[in-house]
Amino acid sequence: MTSATLKHVVVGALFCSLAALTPAWSTAGGPLASNMHWTDAWTASPDSAGPPLGTVTVRQVIRTSIGGSSVRIRLSNLFGTAPVTIGPVHVAEHASGSEIKPGTDHTVTFGGKARATIAKGGDVLSDPIALSVAPLEDLAVSMYFPTRTGTSTFHGVGNDTAFITLTGDATAAIRFPPGEVTSSRIFLTDVEVATGNEAQTIVAIGDSITDGVGSTQDKNSRWPDALAARLHADPAHASIAVVDAGIAGNRILHDGATPFVGPSALVRLDRDALNKPSVHWLLVMEGINDIAAADMLATPRDDVSTQQIIDGMKTLIGRAHKRGVKIFGVTLTPYGGVEWPFHSAAGEAKRQVVNAWIRHAGAFDAVIDFDQVVRDPAHTDCLLATFDSGDHLHPNDAGYKAMAAAVDLRLFALRR
Structure with missing residues (x-):
C-alpha cells in the first residue's frame, strides 16, 4: 500500500481556533440586530499545513445544511507561520463549475473592512452578510490574497473542487478565469446562517x-x-x-x-x-x-x-x-x-x-x-x-x- x-x-x-468575534455590521450597510440566532450550517475542520499562496484568487463551493436570512464565514490561519491578509472576499450563489449566478454576489467585510489580517494560529469571523440562503443550497466563497502568504491552512480531503486563478482579484467574476484546481479546503472553516x-x-x-x-x-x-x-x-x-x-x-x-x-x-x-x-x-x-x-x-x-x-x-x-x-x-x-x-x-x-x-x-x-x-x-x-x-x-x-x-x-x- x-x-x-x-x-x-x-x-x-484536527482543530481550529474558534475565537468568536461579535459582528457589528452588515455588508448591506449598517449594523444588524444583535439578537440574531446563529447556526453553523457547514464546516471543514482544518487539519494540515498547506503550501504558500501567491497573489491568487481561490473560489470554493460549499453546501449549507440549513437555510437562513443572513450568512457569515470563518477563516482560519491555524497552521500559519505568520499573519495572513485576505481580501477582498465575496460570497454568491453557485451556478455550476467555477461560475456564480449573476446578481447574487455580495462583498464580505470584517469589522467593516474589505480585508482581514489573521494572526498566526488565529481565525476571524466575518460581519453578517445580508444574503438569504435556502437549505441544501450551494454557495461560492471567493477570496483574494493580495500578498504572498506563509504556510496556508488546509482541510486536506475536501472532496469538492476548489478553483485557483493567477489573474489577480477575480472574487466578483461570474465566470472564473481558468487556472488550477484542488480538492482541498483553503483557509475556509465555517459558514453560519x-x-x-x-x-x-x-x-x-x-x-x-x-x-x-x-x-x-x-x-x-x-x-x-x-x-x-x-x-x-x-x-x-x-x-x-x-x-x-x-x-x-x-x-x-x-x-x-x-x-x-x-x-x-x-x-x-x-x-x-x-x-x-x-x-x-x-x-x-x-x-x-x-x-x-x-x-x-x-x-x-x-x-x-x-x-x-x-x-x-x-x-x-x-x-x-x-x-x-x-x-x-x-x-x-x-x-x-x-x-x-x-x-x-x-x-x-x-x-x-x-x-x-x-x-x-x-x-x-x-x-x-x-x-x-x-x-x-x-x-x-x-x-x-x-x-x-x-x-x-x-x-x-x-x-x-x-x-x-x-x-x-x-x-x-x-x-x-
Whole structure:
C-alpha cells in the first residue's frame, strides 16, 4: 500500500481556533440586530499545513445544511507561520463549475473592512452578510490574497473542487478565469446562517469515513450530507443543521504522525464541535485509526489498548455532557481486506471489543450502529460488496446513503 493510499485509509483529524468575534455590521450597510440566532450550517475542520499562496484568487463551493436570512464565514490561519491578509472576499450563489449566478454576489467585510489580517494560529469571523440562503443550497466563497502568504491552512480531503486563478482579484467574476484546481479546503472553516431560535446543530466528528473518502467528488454524498437531506425532508426536523467535522487520518488519543493526520479528537473537540453555534448533538465515529496505528507506528505510545480507546471515548462523553450536549456513539465499520499493516487480526479483535462497549456499556446517550448497516452478513469483518468503494475500508455513495438512512431521526427531539 502506498503512503498516499495510507493517508486516505487512515481516518481524519484536527482543530481550529474558534475565537468568536461579535459582528457589528452588515455588508448591506449598517449594523444588524444583535439578537440574531446563529447556526453553523457547514464546516471543514482544518487539519494540515498547506503550501504558500501567491497573489491568487481561490473560489470554493460549499453546501449549507440549513437555510437562513443572513450568512457569515470563518477563516482560519491555524497552521500559519505568520499573519495572513485576505481580501477582498465575496460570497454568491453557485451556478455550476467555477461560475456564480449573476446578481447574487455580495462583498464580505470584517469589522467593516474589505480585508482581514489573521494572526498566526488565529481565525476571524466575518460581519453578517445580508444574503438569504435556502437549505441544501450551494454557495461560492471567493477570496483574494493580495500578498504572498506563509504556510496556508488546509482541510486536506475536501472532496469538492476548489478553483485557483493567477489573474489577480477575480472574487466578483461570474465566470472564473481558468487556472488550477484542488480538492482541498483553503483557509475556509465555517459558514453560519441566521435562523429562527428553534434551529439546532448536529456535529459529526470522525475520521475519513465521516470526511467522505470513497464518495463521489462534488456530489455531497458523505453520510452527514445524506443525513442533512433526510432532516430537511422531514418537517419535524427541518430546522436541524448537520455539519461534518471529519478529518481523514484522525485519531481519538494522539495527534497526527504520518500517515495519520491532525490533532487528536480530544484536542480538537471544543474548537471543532462543542464551540459551534447552536450545537445540541455530537455524533462520534472515531477509533479505527487508533487501532491501526498500533501496528503501523513504532513508538510505544501509539500501541494503544482497547481500554485506552474506551477511556478516550469516556472523556469525550464527559466533556460533551458538561456543555449540555448529547453525544451518540457510532460503531466502527468493517475493514477486512485492507492491506496489512493497517488491518490485522489483532486490530479486528480490538474493533470488536470497542464496538461491544459502544453498544452495551450505556455510556453514550444513544448508539448508531453503522457496523451492522454496512457489513457483509456472511463475512462480518468485511464491508458488503455493494457498499464498498473499492478499498475495503470506505463506503461508496450507496453505503453512505444507507448509513444515513439507518439513523433514527427520533433521536433528535428539538429542544424548545
